[in-house]
Amino acid sequence: TQQLLSGRAPQSKPFRITNADRSVKKGIMAEALEDLMNKVSDSLNVSCVSALVLDEDGTGVETEDFFQTLPENTVLMVLDKAQKWTPHPYSIPYRNQL
Amino acid sequence: TQQLLSGRAPQSKPFRITNADRSVKKGIMAEALEDLMNKVSDSLNVSCVSALVLDEDGTGVETEDFFQTLPENTVLMVLDKAQKWTPHPYSIPYRNQL
Numbered sequence: 001t002q003q004l005l006s007g008r009a010p011q012s013k014p015f016r017i018t019n020a021d022r023s024v025k026k027g028i029m030a031e032a033l034e035d036l037m038n039k040v041s042d043s044l045n046v047s048c049v050s051a052l053v054l055d056e057d058g059t060g061v062e063t064e065d066f067f068q069t070l071p072e073n074t075v076l077m078v079l080d081k082a083q084k085w086t087p088h089p090y091s092i093p094y095r096n097q098l
Numbered sequence: 099t100q101q102l103l104s105g106r107a108p109q110s111k112p113f114r115i116t117n118a119d120r121s122v123k124k125g126i127m128a129e130a131l132e133d134l135m136n137k138v139s140d141s142l143n144v145s146c147v148s149a150l151v152l153d154e155d156g157t158g159v160e161t162e163d164f165f166q167t168l169p170e171n172t173v174l175m176v177l178d179k180a181q182k183w184t185p186h187p188y189s190i191p192y193r194n195q196l
Contacts, residue, residue, distance in 0.1 A: 057173075059114045059123045062141070066125035069112040069170070 010068075016075045018055055019044055020083040025075070033067040040078050050081045058085035114173045116153055117142055118181040123173070131165040138176045149177045156183035 010031040017040050018025040026043050030036035033052070041049050052061045055075035061067050070076075077085055108129040115138050116123040124141055128134035131150070139147050150159045153173035159165050168174075175183055 053123075054125070057114070057123060059125045061125050063125070063127065065110065065127040066112050069125075069127070 013070075013072050015070070016073055017044060018075060018077050019046070020077060020079055020085075022055075022077075022088075033061065033064050036067075036076075044078055046078050046080050048080050049078055050083075051079045053077050053079060053085045055088070058087075111168075111170050113168070114171055115142060116173060116175050117144070118175060118177055118183075120153075120175075120186070131159065131162050134165075134174075142176055144176050144178050146178050147176055148179045148181075151175050151177060151183050153186070156185075 012029045012031045015028055015030060015036060016025055017028050017036075024044060028036065028039050028043060030039060037049055037052065040046065040052070053059060053076065054061065055077045058077075061070070061076065079085065110127040110129045113126050113128060113134060114123055115126050115134075122142060126134065126137050126141060128137060135147055135150065138144065138150070151157060151174065152159065153175045156175075159168070159174065177183065
């Protein structure tokens with residue numbers, strides 16, 4: 001127990017990474033933001049990752065400490081320089097139709 | 099356990115900070131209102147932060163004790179002197195259509 005409390009070794013967590021048009025989504029394990037950035041550029045063929053944002057509301061994930069608060073299986077969108085986050089096309093209209 | 103109960107060390111919590119036109123949103127960790135103010139001006143390029151308000155209804159967050167009541171991942175809008183909070187463009191019309 002002591003080791004668990006004091007060691008604080010970073011643990012790999014699963015994330016779900018999508019691209020800017022949400023045409024591809026992949027599960028990727030990562031223990032740190034930089035680790036995830038590296039794996040994402042390989043896995044989703046983004047040569048120059050400019051940002052990683054929360055798929056749900058476009059919040060930029062730029063710091064390691066904020067990254068560590070994300071729950072398992074958070075959906076993140078990877079953006080290159082020319083790309084911007086857009087709201088999920090179904091989220092607003094469908095809510096209205098309830 | 100005693101240390102945990104008596105220490106009361108301020109704990110960093112995640113917040114989501116957006117700018118006045120909601121074009122940028124970033125995840126930022128902060129343990130106190132002043133801490134957040136400093137990080138926000140760096141991270142969102144606001145040279146002179148005049149106010150931090152709740153994104154949902156424009157409530158000004160000016161005191162440390164009110165700030166401490168905010169739940170994790172509260173969305174806050176940063177304003178400089180010339181800027182004012184405005185309602186979210188989608189929230190009112192869509193809610194009315196229910």
